[in-house]
Amino acid sequence: MTMSWALETRVxxxxxxxxxxxxxxxxxxxKKE
Structure with a gap:
């Protein structure tokens, strides 16, 4: 779905x-806050 709209998602x-x-x-x- 995302690639058909030229969006790239990464997990x-x-x-x-x-x-x-x-x-x-x-x-x-x-890292400490």
């Missing part, structure tokens, strides 16, 4: 390996 967090990597990063490396 970066659909990749299981990427999600597992983000969850494995130690808390001291994560």
């Amino acid at each position: 970066p967090f659909l990749d299981k390996n990427l999600v597992e990597f983000f969850l494995s990063v130690p808390s001291e490396y994560k």
Whole structure:
């Protein structure tokens, strides 16, 4: 549907390996608010 209207959608967090990597990063490396 989106490509028929020349729109490109991306779902970066659909990749299981990427999600597992983000969850494995130690808390001291994560951004603090």
